[in-house]
Amino acid sequence: MPQYVRIVGSSDISRNHVRIEVTGGVVVVSDLHSRNGTDIVMPGRPPQRLRAGEPTAVMPGTVVDLGSGIAFTVRR
Template structure:
């Protein structure tokens, strides 16, 4: 007895598209009866992983993403909402800007008490024609949720200028918390402004 050759599903070129946010996938296949392919042939389940789509569907997705697809062209794009990352920093009146990613020592010829290590401080040298500023004058120390300044036992001192408050002379060796907008006057016309603090 001669039997008809087995009917096989037409070959479909397919590609895989990564899942959307939340792990959802898009399925653009036409509706069909459960367990059958579009031409009425039984569906044996195959190796379909739920994320495989046809080449035509992939092209439609690509066109939608690029704005070339007329169906999706009328849908306004949603702008990405990125929170700008701000890094705490100081702005010295001499023009220097230093990120507060570690301790900063400012002075005429600042020196670090550390001689080695991965966290050596930033050393910021400033001019002081009248010698009002000490060699190592001010230490700025970022901490987990605040920034503190310490006058390093200077002869002429350091003054905290805060909007809406009277100037305050820093106590030598005593940490003082600063906030965004504060300015420290070192003397000789040199100031340090604090920006984007936590």
């Protein structure tokens, strides 16, 4: 069942900004055509902007940045 996370206090991120799924033990992040995009930083790699609607597999330690100072790190 999907679980929605509500982020309170920021009007600068999209209402439906990003989807995080675990598929076969792999974490997959997809930007949901958000207004300002989603950036990720995988360990040992430069930051990259996700392509809207394109699922991207990430590894533990990846930082997902939604903008406006709102970010989280993927953990095991």
